[in-house]
Amino acid sequence: MLKIAYLFAMLSLYTCATTKTTNTAEAKADVQQIDEKEMIEKGFSKGTITVNKSKDCPYVLTVEEYQDKLDPINLGEFFKDGQIPERVWVKFSSLRMPSRCSEARPVSINEINKRSK
Secondary structure (H helix, E strand, O other): OHHHHHHHHHHHHHHHOOOOOOOHHHHHHHHHHHHHHHHHHOOOEEEEEEEOOOOOOOEEEEEOOOOOEEEEOOHHHHOOOOOOOOEEEEEEEEOOOOOOEOOEEEEEEEEEEEOOO
């Protein structure tokens, strides 16, 4: 009788186990969409930093919301180790000062975070 009860319990546990599998790529995409929505709600903009060949402005920040190129004058304050990421979430302020280079207008970075995609 004990063996039958044990078999019944094991069978119950086995059949109650979930059969739903989660696709990790879909789960990651959902997390990224949530993160993107959260960052936009917090006032961040999606940006890309490129190395500029000009001595006057070593980096150019391109923000998806805007069509112009930006010269982040205080970028080095945020990345003191020299590891400047290519994709970022950024909050910035325009500056009322002459441009250091002809291809971008000067801005001051208020907050910046590395972006995965």
